[in-house]
Amino acid sequence: MLKLVLPHSKYLTSVKKAVTEYQAHPTPFDIHCINKMIDAEKNNFNTYFHDVENKRQGINLPEGHVPNTTLWLIENEKYIGSFDLRHELNDYLLQNGGHIAYQIIPSERRKGYVKAGLKLTLDYARKNLGIEKALLTCNFDNIASYRTMISVMQEWGGEEIAPSLVDGHLEHRVWINTQPK
């Protein structure tokens, strides 16, 4: 069964394999929380668990950051990917980043996992944070991510808005309802 969980040490065996894969197959679009996992693998996962929990609770946030929940997508107790869910938007996230970012391990891509995980994350956002519409953004060159957003938007409802210009590149922006039509 596919599920979203808060990061937990019981999944560390498959998480450590995932980190090896992420390092072997980097993309220009790798999300921030994956770099944190790579650091943890080099250093200490206990610090990682402490940091993600602090971010979830809004404790010791760096200037300009909003509270964030990191969720792991798990199937049959194996780590499949990560979802970062920002609890609110600020001016920066409105242009670049939005509410939700995601990454699937390279060996599990193109199997529908991100679409399934995104729906679970939207549901989590509505039930746990009261978010009714989530903003997603991606670089114009990230075809897989753009197709993901458009596909789930068409299924669940929402709207695409004008792209933003961020550091010289265009960013697609799509609002998606957090419950199915």
Ligand SMILES: CC(C)(COP(=O)(O)OP(=O)(O)OC[C@H]1O[C@@H](n2cnc3c(N)ncnc32)[C@H](O)[C@@H]1OP(=O)(O)O)[C@@H](O)C(=O)NCCC(=O)NCCS
């Ligand atoms: C983007 C990413 C999360 C997609 O995950 P995935 O599990 O492979 O995606 P899915 O199998 O659920 O497919 C989602 C949609 O993207 C399309 N897609 C997936 N990989 C694709 C590719 N390499 N090229 C073109 N389209 C692709 C699928 O066809 C599907 O679209 P459809 O519903 O119109 O058919 C994954 O490629 C990844 O982790 N990339 C690196 C990190 C990243 O880019 N994160 C997003 C930052 S904004």
